[in-house]
Amino acid sequence: xxxxxxxxxxxxxxxxxxxxxxxxxxxxxxxxxxxxxxxxxxxxxxxxxxxxxxxxxxxxxxxxxxxxxxxxxxxxxxxxxxxxxxxxxxxxxxxxxxxxxxxxxxxxxxxxxxxxxxxxxxxxxxxxxxxxxxxxxxxxxxxxxxxxxxxxxxxxxxxxxxxxxxxxxxxxxxxxxxxxxxxxxxxxxxxxxxxxxxxxxxxxxxxxxxxxxxxxxxxxxxxxxxxxxxxxxxxxxxxxxxxxxxxxxxxxxxxxxxxxxxxxxxxxxxxxxxxxxxxxxxxxxxxxxxxxxxxxxxxxxxxxxxxxxx
Numbered sequence: 281x282x283x284x285x286x287x288x289x290x291x292x293x294x295x296x297x298x299x300x301x302x303x304x305x306x307x308x309x310x311x312x313x314x315x316x317x318x319x320x321x322x323x324x325x326x327x328x329x330x331x332x333x334x335x336x337x338x339x340x341x342x343x344x345x346x347x348x349x350x351x352x353x354x355x356x357x358x359x360x361x362x363x364x365x366x367x368x369x370x371x372x373x374x375x376x377x378x379x380x381x382x383x384x385x386x387x388x389x390x391x392x393x394x395x396x397x398x399x400x401x402x403x404x405x406x407x408x409x410x411x412x413x414x415x416x417x418x419x420x421x422x423x424x425x426x427x428x429x430x431x432x433x434x435x436x437x438x439x440x441x442x443x444x445x446x447x448x449x450x451x452x453x454x455x456x457x458x459x460x461x462x463x464x465x466x467x468x469x470x471x472x473x474x475x476x477x478x479x480x481x482x483x484x485x486x487x488x489x490x491x492x493x494x495x496x497x498x499x500x501x502x503x504x505x506x507x508x509x510x511x512x513x514x515x516x517x518x519x520x521x522x523x524x525x526x527x528x529x530x531x532x533x534x535x536x537x538x539x540x541x542x543x544x545x546x547x548x549x550x551x552x553x554x555x556x557x558x559x560x561x562x563x564x565x566x567x568x569x570x571x572x573x574x575x576x577x578x579x580x581x582x583x584x585x586x587x588x589x590x
Contacts, residue, residue, distance in 0.1 A: 299416035310364035365389035391558035414581035437487030477541035485509040504540040
């Protein structure tokens with residue numbers, strides 16, 4: 281019979297991934313991000329303390345965020361985890377570049393497009409565990425729009441006008457959401473955008489979606505961005521296509537045509553609304569988009585087939 285008063289056996293120390301050397305890691309935590317919360321820094325520290333490595337937890341603070349990111353990158357950790365919003369994760373990856381530390385953007389934002397693509401989950405604790413125990417270096421390609429990098433997708437054109445309305449609705453600002461919705465309806469399809477792929481002929485479309493090879497279901501190799509032109513006379517249908525661009529088999533829709541491209545130019549009669557990896561922005565009347573074959577290095581769990589081959 282087991283002695284009920286005997287102390288419990290200590291749990292085994294979790295094993296780190298055999299595919300990458302991890303001795304020093306840093307995690308940037310923004311407790312104000314939508315998917316994080318005030319206890320996240322302490323929870324992350326508790327999780328990391330169970331692994332055989334030196335971990336630094338940095339709580340991001342409003343006006344100091346830019347400097348804190350710079351300090352974290354300058355310390356050159358083996359892996360820099362980011363538990364923050366989509367924009368912060370994109371900023372860290374951009375500043376790290378192809379030759380910086382491995383970056384692990386955990387799902388801490390609203391849309392979590394990049395984290396979900398890398399880790400297949402919206403649970404940041406599970407993503408952290410997978411990265412630590414199964415992660416391997418992987419080059420992530422993407423694109424750059426007027427100096428702003430993206431790693432999942434960029435939506436250019438009238439359907440992007442709906443992004444601010446959706447964000448206002450998410451945060452409970454109903455009056456602002458209504459105003460944004462009216463603006464989107466009033467501006468939707470007031471003009472086409474014109475685009476050219478790799479210096480080719482100019483075409484017209486209601487919207488253009490540019491998708492990275494990591495996300496695209498149409499490309500097996502990172503040879504360029506998947507450019508999807510949308511041509512529909514119905515605003516609701518175009519927004520539906522754009523909103524589901526990353527997850528559904530929408531490319532078979534007769535209103536959508538796709539092609540791989542490395543250099544894209546876009547123009548319109550007025551400023552072009554855009555959503556870059558979930559972040560709304562307004563471009564000028566002319567914009568250029570380039571393909572980044574090796575934008576940054578990420579720590580990503582290997583698929584089972586890849587693990588078997590090592």
